[in-house]
Amino acid sequence: MANRHTIILMQTSQNRATRTFMDYESITQAMDGICALYERKLKELNPAIRNLSYDIADLYNFIDGLADMSALVYDSSIHAYLPHDRQWIKQKTFQHLKKLAH
Numbered sequence: 001m002a003n004r005h006t007i008i009l010m011q012t013s014q015n016r017a018t019r020t021f022m023d024y025e026s027i028t029q030a031m032d033g034i035c036a037l038y039e040r041k042l043k044e045l046n047p048a049i050r051n052l053s054y055d056i057a058d059l060y061n062f063i064d065g066l067a068d069m070s071a072l073v074y075d076s077s078i079h080a081y082l083p084h085d086r087q088w089i090k091q092k093t094f095q096h097l098k099k100l101a102h
Contacts, residue, residue, distance in 0.1 A: 006030040031096035
């Protein structure tokens with residue numbers, strides 16, 4: 001997963017103007033970025049709570065609640081970006097958080 005440039009494409013609502021992207025140097029950094037995005041949203045919704053916690057189901061609900069989310073991951077063997085869907089992102093965030101917990 002290391003050193004594979006990753007672009008996260010997302011749209012937060014049905015409004016096409018909410019389309020945006022985030023790019024990262026690796027899949028791991030991209031998964032950190034998605035978790036950080038969710039954590040910022042939690043803080044925004046709960047400004048009075050100092051220590052927020054969430055489980056994987058909460059993160060999945062956040063990802064599923066977006067109008068769209070996908071990833072493009074660079075594959076140096078073909079010199080192109082491979083597309084991945086929301087399910088792949090959820091699988092990778094789970095694997096990433098599991099590694100952090102151990």
